[in-house]
Amino acid sequence: MDKNELWCGTVENFDNCSGSVALIKIENDPDVSEAEKFISLTGTSLKTVVLYIKGKRSLPTLLCMGKVDLIYLDENAEFFITQNQIDDINIRFLSVLSSFINRYILTDMIYTGRIISGYDAVKLGIANSITCYPNIVNRIKKQSENLPxxxxxxxxxxxxxxxxxxxxxxxxxxxxxxxxxxxxxxxxxxxxxxxxxxxxxxxx
Amino acid sequence: MSKVFARQSKRIGWIYVYHDTFPNPVSFKTLHSLVRAFGGFSELDVIILTGVGKSFLSGANISDMLNFDYKDAWEFSALNELLSNTIKQCKAITIAAINGYCFGGANDIALACDMRVAGKDALFGHTGANIGILTGWGGTYLLPKAIGTKKAYELFFSKKRLTAQEALDLNLINRVFDSAHFYSEVNQFAKGCLQRVKKGRALLNAIRAI
CATH class of the missing domain: 1.10.12 (Lyase 2-enoyl-coa Hydratase; Chain  A, domain 2)
Known part of the structure; x- marks a missing residue:
């Protein structure tokens, strides 16, 4: 049985996660293959998975965001899809992306290269809020104690x-x-x- | 003990829920009365659901639910589904007028209505997990549809309470009105909806089917 405690880690080592709440920090885009593995793990997990995202992030990070429960951003966070990454997008990826990004916004990101700022991401319901990492660690740590x-x-x-x-x-x-x-x-x-x-x- | 009062003013039906215990917990009896009240007003143009006192509604009465078994819980949830379906089948536009506290299953009842308006002092929360249960009245489907999956999960996970303004910013509610003139503003709002949409019923059914 999971312990009701917070585990902090990265996308790459999520399969070693212990504890019922996982806080994953993303400072660099993972590989697409790592993102795919992460999606399948988080999609079936009963753990609460929280992402903290820093800086300018593209498709692999967006994919990781699809199946997690809570997303917090650094104030400089931005999201975009590069022209090279468009060729990687398949039906499965589209279904993950459209599960949390409005389809009109997603179309805009794909066809015009629209960059979504952290503040816009919060406004559009893509992320929960903008905060600094120590704050989020403390908040999630407190909330992850005593989970029913x-x-x-x-x-x-x-x-x-x-x-x-x-x-x-x-x-x-x-x-x-x-x-x-x-x-x-x-x-x-x-x-x-x-x-x-x-x-x-x-x-x- | 809870009571449901209904009054009709021209083509607008008002349904008030009163409970002598704060914050207006919902019992089997309340749900049955609400089903009857919505059913009775079904042919009107607008139905407004509100609470009496400082609370719109809360979820179920905890002392009643403490000794529920699986079967009781199933029936309680099924009865609420009957209420939601009755609200959905009304030919009238349904408005939840949230005058104060709106916790747990009350959010689900409000979300079953076509629109939600709140007084400035209203407070929202989905704190079922805090008492060891989850919402059984449609919240896991309706809340993510209204405010997005991430924000909905945050409400369940963090036990956070939202002010009326925060609820408005999240699109959980449609308007915030001054608490001092709440009911007259709700009345104006309802009349405005009627004037704007003459072909109300056909359009309403189409919107509900989305």
Whole structure:
């Protein structure tokens, strides 16, 4: 079972991740093959994956952003797709990119080379916010302590629901909601709420 | 104990949820009453859902839910789905008028409406994970559609509370009104929607199908 703790690392060593929350710092674009491996790992993982991105980043970093949960940016972060990288874009990559970038913006990036600033990325919902690295480490460290089982479930069903119709997504959510009532964390969370104390989740 | 009051003013139906315990928790009974109220007003032009007091609605009553088993949870979630479907099938434009606290499943009920407006003092949060559960009322589908997957996950993960202005910036709500004149501004807003869209119903169905 995962420990409820923060693991800090890079895209390249994500497969060694221990802990239920992973904070990945990207300062240089990874190889496209590393990005592909990262997408498949994060796409199936129950861990909460957080990216912190610095500087001017292109296609491989954009791909890494597709399946993660939270994205924080350095104030100088920018995103673009180079002309050379356009040939690398296949249907699978397009589906990853269009899962978090509005298709009109994506078309603009591909056809005109539009550069998206960090501030625009936040405004467009591509990233969560702009902050400095030490701040984000402290914030995520605090939030990753004491994570309930429900959050792992939520991550999984959010990614499934993304590709379902509303009726199917509601059915999946209802099953997951009912399932949390079989967890010890539900009893602990609600008891703690009523007793006005901090819950002690076991993650199961 | 919760009560649902409904009143009609010309072609606008108002549905008020009152609970004697802050912050307006939703029970099986409340959900049944809401289904009936929305169903009863279905043929009007606009339906406005709001709370009485300092809270719009919150999620379920925690003391009721503490001893829920799998079956109770399933039924509670299914009942909310019935409410969402009833709201969706209304021929009227549905507006959630969020006058105060809007937590947990209340967000999901608000998101089931066509539009959301809030008073300046409104506060939003999706803090189900904090009590060991997740939203079972459509939030994992509706919230990412409204504000994007990353922002939605941040709300679930961080237990963050959003002010009305922050909710507006995230597109979670459509307008923020002065709390002192909230209901009259909501009324004006509803009348404005009616004047602007004469062919309301056909267009509304098309928008809901997107």
């Amino acid at each position: 089982f429900a959050l792992k479930l939520l991550k999984k069903i959010s990614s499934i629901n993304n590709s379902l119709s509303e009726a199917d997504a509601r059915f999946v959510e209802r099953m997951a909601f009912a399932f949390t009532f079989c967890s010890s964390d539900q009893k602990e969370g609600m008891s703690a709420f009523l007793e006005k104390r901090r819950p002690e989740f076991k993650g199961k």
